Amino acid sequence: MIRTRIAPSPTGEDVHVGSIATALINYAWAKKNNGRFVIRIEDTDRSRLVPGAEERMLTTLESIGIKADESPIVGGPYDPYRQSERLTIYQDYAKKLIDSGKAYYCICTAERLAEMRKEQQAKKQIAKYDRHCLKNSEAVKKQIDGGSKYVVRLKVPDDKEIVVEDTIRGRITFYTKDIDDQVLLKSDGFPTYHLAVVVDDHLMKITNVIRGEEWLPSTPKHIILYQSFGWEPPIYTHVSLLRNPDRSKLSKRRNPVWASWYFSIGILPEALLNYLALMGWSHPKGKEIFSLAEYVEVFDIKDIQTTAPVFDPVKLEWMNGMYIRQSQKSELKSKILEFYKDKNLPEDLVEKTIPLIQDRIKKLSDYLPLCEFFFKRPEKFDIDLEDKKELINNIREELEKINDWKASIIGESMQNLVKKIGIKAGEFFMILRVIITGKKISPPLNESMEILGKEECLKRI
């Protein structure tokens, strides 16, 4: 059975859109193969831990439809799914490695390591641990027995080829001479990512590791670890990183990266997912708009592109507009009410405006700037109305005659007025539009006036 996982770290505000892209692939591949999709929290770096981040990430993922079969919330057969709760497991496995001579203790201080690296750099050598503690293992042992703090390092074999078989990139060869003796267990007793990821993926029976390209350089270390334990490595797939327009990796410095930011401007989760699915992959039939279920249906991991895509917010907005236009009216109403829940907009009024704006907004946050005049009389006007008093009087007189306050009748009446006074239609309606809405750009005028009602319109005039 295929088992995939994502392993986010709770070190940010929310889920990174790049993580969602990777999660989507992991999720789709598991579901496609009737497998299981796992979420494991990698919280071994206590210094970068952000309070509340874990919960926010998990709820976001859940709410946008990427549901885990096993996670810290729903549990599962390989509990716990939070690395900070698995400490003794890692410590035991580190001990096994020491006992079999595949790893060793190291008590070098940060100062000594910094010094060493400086020298290596000066001599233009590769920065690698010099195995000082491996060579003096007797003395090191004594110091540790005496209470000295230590780390555990992987003993990388000499002069070996390590081959990574990647499903989309093919065979990649690394050489152990280029690989450092990686720290596996930190002096605080926590594992590093490298130990934890290998132990957990093995114990949790993960069959496919699908992760960001940034992990490719450390994959040989993980393979050495699998070999050291005598375990079978998983199948690797390294997907390309989302990029900023300048092609550097997508970062919060240059672009919004948190899912919650996109939702806060009224991007729909379905649209974000759909857009992200198209980063490095395309629908076999060239379709651009499709559901998560359809994505799972047609997805194949072999079709993932290795070129790194630039994240384009403009196309995301276009896609979001498509989703808004395709929404049921009642659904769109609920979304708008939810989006503006702190404004307490009257539901019946919002409902009436939906048909007027569904084609006109691309994201939920476009709604209020366009429709505010329905809820509040305009205070500012896009054009100066001071010298239009006579025209305004004509309009009022004409509108007062209308008994059946319907858009079509209002329109007819205004058209007649235009003919009567011989003004340009465009100019006339622009003035009326500004009187009613305050703005030169608005939803259709007659319909808007119908919704506002005769009394309110006359007051504004």
Add this chain to the structure above:
RNA sequence: GGUCCCGUCGUCUAGCGGCCUAGGACAUCUGGUUUUCAGCCAGAGAAUCAGGGGUUCGAAUCCCCUCGGGAUCACCA
């Protein structure tokens, strides 16, 4: 700098040796619909397939080199 990955319109991509005078989508521009703005419809421009060598009857597609971009080299993940 070492190691590794990548290179088709501005952007996302199709392409898997002949169907390619390189297709689609976003964006841009033009026209139509129109009481603004959208939407919708029609159309245009935009890629010497990074460059150079091969292989082949034939290359965007295979090989080599160069150039360009990126990732990574921590007791972070």
